[in-house]
Amino acid sequence: MFTGIVEELGSVDGIEDQGDAVRLTIRGPLVVTDAGLGDSIAVNGCCLTIAERDGETFTADVMRETLDKTSLAGLEPGHRVNLERAVTAAKRLGGHIVQGHVDGTGTVLSRTPSAHWEVVEVALPADLARYLVPKGSITVDGISLTVIDVHDADTDDPEAPARFTxxxxPETLARTTLGSRGPGERVNLEVDVLAKYVERLLAARVPDATTPVEGDDA
Structure with a gap:
């Protein structure tokens, strides 16, 4: 488990294509200081397992399933990546509960700078939009962020996808990959797992919208 507080801006040192998988070698001097084989590190929000460690780098295997459903398939040597070690029981939960299990990818639509912050609009799969609420949490490339606004997809306008801002x-802009992500670039998204649990529990309690909840007057 992670918190979505990026510890280090690392870089891709090497990529070994294995056909149905790749081996990523990531340079991250901070996150490897106390890392051991089998430990978990979030790379752009994807939970990866350390298979090898050498000085300031670690190597992890990335399966086809992960490559198909995340932006890790687009990484190349030299690309910067957000890194976070798994949280410990003694660590402050500075962001929110993050599993490192990417739900889908989004696309940066626009960036609007101001004097002291920058508003970024991101398109997301329509089936994920229902998990977002204003002032709620979302993980973007492994970064715990607070949602400003959410807009569902306009079914009558294909150019108006589901999106959020x-x-x-400045700290986030300087210390994470979102400081340089431009319009059209893909980002990994993980919605708040608590929202998914609530949906699942309510679905079991009320199988369909026409079935009244016990105790309702309807």
């Missing part, structure tokens, strides 16, 4: 403070 977040505000980035």
């Amino acid at each position: 977040v505000s980035l403070i």
